Amino acid sequence: MISSAPISRRTLLAGAGLSLGVLASGVLTSCAPGPGTSSATGTTTKLRITLGWISNVEFGGYFIADARGYYAEEGLEIEFLPGGANAPSASQSLAAGNADIGLSPSMSDTIVAAAKGNDLKILGAVFQDSPGGIVSLTKKPITTPQKLASAKVLGQTGTQPYLDAILELADLPPATYDFVPAGFDPSPLVDGQGDAYTCYVTNQPTTLEAKFGLVKGKDYVTVTYSELGLPSYADVIVTTGAFAKANEETIVKFLRASIRGWQDNVSDPTIAAKLCVEKYGADLGLDLDQQIRQNELQIPLLQSDFTATHGLLNMDTELLTAKMLPAMKAAGQEPVPADVDGIVDLSYITKAYNGASTL
Known part of the structure; x- marks a missing residue:
């Protein structure tokens, strides 16, 4: 069993991913480097990925993609930046220029922050039903x-x-x-x-x-909470609009490799659990049985009728606008935009799938 610290923060973030966190309090001052700053040496491009929490099985699909060489096959070198109770949020890390892509537990915080004028783009979501x-x-x-x-x-x-x-x-x-x-x-x-x-x-x-x-x-x-009528995506993939515009091919490659990793995770929940215990979270004292069980419990939440036809990590913007934005408003989130145009951009994941629903 893992320590109480990871449990505590995950519990505090509970609420269908509708966290009332400080990220949405105002515009984040961006110190992000300009387009093309993701360092490239030869044919390898380095991407800094900030995790929304500690390096556990919640991010298992990304770890599988890294360990099995899917990112390397795309010419990418991934640096994972773990989060924690006192770590900056994904949005804060992006604004400070300390990461290229962020994995944000709270979709609603990200949407509200974007609605306040922050340069944020949501590219996809791991959890189709927030845990x-x-x-x-x-x-x-x-x-x-x-x-x-x-x-x-x-x-x-x-x-x-x-x-x-x-x-x-x-x-x-x-x-x-x-x-x-x-x-x-x-x-x-x-x-x-x-x-x-x-x-x-x-x-x-x-x-x-x-x-x-x-x-x-x-x-x-x-x-x-989604099953109780308060739906939300969670663990959304976020970047800045500036980085997305300047690095389209790199983002598509990252998404394509990540999709393959998450597909592997769905097929076998033990793979990522072992990677977390033995490599990516080796210093956290994670318990293998707990990590496997956590993964077994989360896998159904990664899938939906929509992902069955559109693929993992995808998002239904019609559902988001019709159901999830009203849920955010009912939970006291402000400001809630009328729709997600300009905030959610699925063009990159569409290119990653290239007309397929699996890779």
Whole structure:
């Protein structure tokens, strides 16, 4: 089992990827280098990729693409810049010129930051369904907005706006649930201190399984905020408009290799887990069994009906505008643009797939 620190931040970011983080507070002053600054030596181009969190299996597809030489085949040399509780966000790293591409856990923070005038472009998304959600025991499953409305919810301060938004979008009275502040360990749920616990459905459930021997479906159930009516993408791929404009071919190559890595990850969840434990996160003390289980839980969230026909990492801009932007507004995000034109640019991933849905 991994330490509580990664769990804590992931929990704080929970909320269908609709974080109320400081990134959206204003325009980020860009110190980013001009077009073409991604260093090239011979035929190899170096790309700096800033991760939205520590080097664990959440970024497994990228690690597979690196370890299996998919980036090298595209003439790319990748430098991964791990994040952490006190690390700069992807948007901040991009604005400071410390990274070329960022992997941002919160789609909504990125959209709001772009709407405030920051030069940000979203190129794709790993999670088609954000892992933010709720876990409850099967003896009293909390799996619908109606059940949530009357539940005693154990959660982290700051998650209430998302719970309220779920009820609002379901035309239910807000704040009818009983909210009990809780830490980052789901043990109080097992102890009967509440009916539900806010979590990342890919993370805290692994604690329930390892610590208490609970079995998903038999002893506990999870539901994402998206399934409760508050949809969002998560772990979006971000760059600056200036870098994207000047480095189209490089970005297409990066996406093409990354897609191959994520396809491999879907096929076998053990590959990335071993890479994280033995190489990319070797200094973090990660547990192999936990990393495999986390990957097993996250793989279904990487796929959707849309990716079945359009490929992994792709995004449905119609769904984003029709459903996700209203969800952001209901959760208190400001400003929320009328649409994502100029913010989400899928032309690069379209070129990476070149008419196919798999690579």
